[in-house]
Amino acid sequence: MQVLKFGGSSVATPDAIRSVASILQAKKTNEPLVVVVSALGKITDQLLQCGSLAATGNVTYKELIQSITQRHLDMARELVPVAIQSSILSFIIQQFNELEDICNSVYHLKELSDRTIARILSFGEQLSSHIVSTYLNTHGITNTWLDATKHIVTDSNYLKAVVNFPATNKSIQSVIPKQSDGLWIVPGFIASDEEGRITILGRGGSDYTAAIFAAALQASVLEIWTDVSGMMTADPREVKHAKVISRISYQEAMELSHFGAKVIYPPTLQPAMQLNIPVWIKNTFAPEDHGTIIESNIVHTKGTICGISSIANISLISLEGSGMIGIPGYSKLLFETLASCEINVILITQASSEHSICVGIEASIATKAKKALDKAFAYEINRGMVNPIVVEQDLSIIALVGDNMKNHAGTSGKMFGALGRNGINVRAISQGSSERNISAVIASADVKKAINVLHEEFFETTYKQVNVFIIGTGNVGSRLLAQIKQQQAYLQKNANIQLRVIGIANSRRMLFEEHGIDLNQLDRLDSAEPMDLQAFINRIQTMNLRNSVFVDVTASNSVANTYADLFLKSISVVACNKIACSSAYNNYQHLKGMATDRHTSFLFETNVGAGLPVIGTLNDLLRSGDAINEIHAVLSGTLNFVFNNYDGTRSFATVVKQAQDEGYTEPDPRLDLGGTDVMRKIMILAREAGARLEMEQIVNHSFMPASCMEGSVENFYSEMERQEAHFKKLYTEATANGKKLKFVANYKNGEAAVGLQQIDPQHDFYHLYGKDNIVLFYTNRYKDQPMVIKGAGAGAEVTASGVFADIIRAASV
Template identity: 65%
Template structure:
């Protein structure tokens, strides 16, 4: 014999009940007992009606009328007209009883737990009567059971405890004395020894099914719901959550206790005692295998079975030197909580015995604080204990698996994954069975925590990055294009899934937590809300997505000023923008420290040399113990382009304009030609080499007449044209000495300078063409022949590729 339970979503309406009929019809070769919940949402509606009546509000009548109409409509949509009369009459009679009870509540202005149990029992009574009638109408003959006649409990209304001796005897006698092949019973409801209606707690229909299954030693217990079995995590939070094919009773207990809503926790105990397998199946996908819960899980390789969580938790912390070495404090704490019927969810105590911390439901927290403070009044008044500390807005996230005990390092992996994503842990608990590791985190972090842990333990095949890109000019657009092109390759070859979840420019900001459609991002961003940098940054922080990265491909000072806030929230920063790394030394150091403190990478390779691995090479030299003696470099692709193309025949201003049009210059070309951009670059290299230096300490030998730096960009071009003879003279003087003009940066003996130099033909800088950059590192290991990094140092494509490389470094 098998027991099948169908939940509220499975019997929510006539169409769903028909699906239930199809499933039950396939079991007619085996004796079967079907337990049903109330129609979806009915229990809550009945509670609301009772509460409304107790407040003297006649609107309860309308609520009952709506419920009656819903049930009558269900009958009319399910049963043929010839079979409706008896069922309609039965349902109307029950609603008449309900109205009488609620009228009594209305007149008394009081709703006791006993009366509430009576009211909400009608949900299951009504649904089971309708479903039994429907089965008979489609020739699935069955016997309706009033569960209240068989399941006997104490008088703890709302959450009654079952008397299993009497209950088992009643069920066995009823089933054994019947020749029926199919039984239909209402879940959730029972009665006390005097026959008063009781209920088994919300979710109690599962428990009812388990009680029946254990009493009759069923071959299987099937829980039919609207999901395809137990999942590795809540699928509403984790898009890649997987069905758990097999799990043990104890694992299932842990998962259900810590928030997995698929099965009501008390359900497992009766089935476990009789070793009855429990199947979690989907009413709407009955062909799917679902999850089986049994004594020993059949899974082979998985160490972790699932990840679960409980929200709305508060922490109570009892601390004080008066606890140390004094036995009985824990006992007194739990006695105080027990006296107020407060359930303790998690316990942790310091080894010094100086503090003990427990987690309770937030709804119980204030009462808990009151009873504990009252219980320890003497110790608090004498200074032996501090008043109880109470923290709200917390959640528990739990990692569950039978095999954790035999695999070291699970806790380390769990906490490392959370730490890398800036998720602070307030308390930790692990039982001696090592089947569960629980951590208390902030409510705002729980969804992120579950996703981070799911990625760490169930999605080892890839790591997901959530990018927020600011800047959609030449470089930003190329970057998005490159990411779109390489997504498949990265997933297949590097196990990295890059998802752009935010794009902002000077006009608009666009977000999509599931990833922006990169095939039409131009159109989407133009239709998006107006850009507000503060709102953009706050959205990144508030969304709290795992592995979040700000990618700054602007030259905007305000964007650079947001890095500190983002890094402090464990959000990585990849910056093409040089302003932050070249700002005051204190700010530069602050950002580096924040990156280390909050495990948030801060990469800015493209600050120097676009896509060339210049900073990375310097960092590798430093990490491996080398010492930098000097750095000589041509670091402006723009200036190299300009002086490689200027021969005195075409105006200098025209060459600069062409460089700007081809995307080689900063938005304001004066940053390049005035030497500011190169000053920033050599400053960054000096700092990365370990030198404390400010931008004012970099000496700039400018070749531009002072008037060129005044006014607007248009004025700048006019001044360039006006000083054409000056630029021509520079070129001709170099030519006379068989030299080429190069704008060179140098760092040596703790000092840095930049300026235009005439480079002879025997120099490494002489044969530098187009937009190329070159850096010479003279070090302890490379004292005479320098380590050379050379290549294209400007252009949207190469700069975007350098930013892209930094993004991949974040993932790795």
């Protein structure tokens, strides 16, 4: 004996019903088959709407009935040969005449009872099963239509009836002999009480009907045919890479179905589990797919969890107060009150201090629950023994499910660590004693992000998806995008990182693409929407993507001021921009503290030395227990380039202009020439080393005439030309002494200074060519011979590579 159930999507169209026939044709065996059929797709909702419209006095229920009638007539006309259509068409018309009579009565009475709703909803399965039965009979698949309402006996809870299994089993066994090779078509969802009045088994009850028949007949297998190829590791509408679960235990399946997995109706599994009947979920439209087998004694060889599920539209009801501690009876009154109002509790959590109890319920009944609890605890609330009942809205539950979680340490830590790193706040936690389910209440706005984060953490061992937003497409930004484009395939193959650029902006335009911008089509930015910095930040926050990294490749104060808002959403920040880290010390510390508190990254390696590993090395020294005593450095690639190329044969202004044209200077070259940029860099290094240092505390021995620093950039260049004698004198004096000019930054004993120095040939700085930087760290471990970091310290390509490296570091957290 086999029992098969076909859901609404499996009978929604004539082609779908033909697919059902093909499946049954292939099932021809010597054992009997029972086929349970749902209503045509969406019909149950439409029937309920007919009753609701009639009850509110809205006459358009008649138009809706007519539309539903026509759909069924069209279905029958397409499936059944013309010569023998009259019987099924007459049946359909007769059924809808009866439905309209019922709705007319509801319209006049303005009353819609549960009993009437059950009767209205029953028409869907009655009609679909008759159409399927007739089609099969006319195409050589002989079958018998069986009225479920005559054999499934329930109580009189019309909308969610409780089955009388002894009476039901006896009735089903009397009409379907086990030794037969027949085929029975049965309408799902519907039953009747002992008085013969129509009841229904709850939404999704067709699955339950199939399970009832399977249990009564002790079937060898129960097959649930639907429009997906089995139960998935997560909702495929939310998680692109969700996988089919090939085998799963009854208990795991019940947990997943309870927490929102819509493939199977939760009560279905109970009758099957009691008799150890395998339940096989299959795809009507891809019958060759394996699907999911649900049975006992499943041993998962990989992973601790089998799936992730969720329940939306949850409210948390909190009862708390110091008067509860050590006093029995509060929990009893809470749950008795909710039970008396027929309010189902989905999740329960209680503090070990007994100071609070929190329950999760459906959001639609939260107001009803609060009103009842306020009344029940009025005495205690008035006397301050407990606080007024608190209701929190806009929440959802996410759940990890798996038999293997039992006795496997670390699953909870892995779950909450992944959520925390992505800024997903957990409002309540619950774990059953079976250790098969870990549930967490989170904001509904975070559900999609949370499910993807957890799926990536527990299932997607192939790669980690990182979503990048970049502001700044100038010299450095454009090269960064080119490097990302070049390395995307390499990173996915060799580093298990799928790097997607989701947003790009410059001073004029901004472009977003939720599934990743095609970096071969960056010209789309030119016609994208106008740039609005706050709108750009808001969009990043609203998209709420996992593993998000914001990249600032500007010199903008306004962009730097957005970092705190990004950290609040646990979005990592990679800053080429020096403004934030060289701002007031309190702001620098605040930003670093926020990043730490939010378990996210704040990386700014390129603030000092472009792509050189200066800050990273300094932090490695400190983390390993060393201490920074002195720092001596040439930190301006621009100034090093200028003094390496200035020999008096060309004007100093000409060499500076060459440095700017080759992309070595700040957008305003005066920041480099005046020493401001070097002051920022040595201050950042000193701060990273533990010093509390402000810009005004740094001594600047500037070599630039004051007149050069006034007015516009154009005035800057023209004034340098007029001051050429000053610059030539600096060069001539150093050359005469056998030395070279280098702009040096020093930090020692909490003090910092920058300025132009004559460097003799024995010094580490003497042989520093082109645009190179050099940093000497004197530490407790490197006392006599410093740790030296040397290399190109300016240029768009190396700076972009430093930013790129920070992005990868942020992605690897």
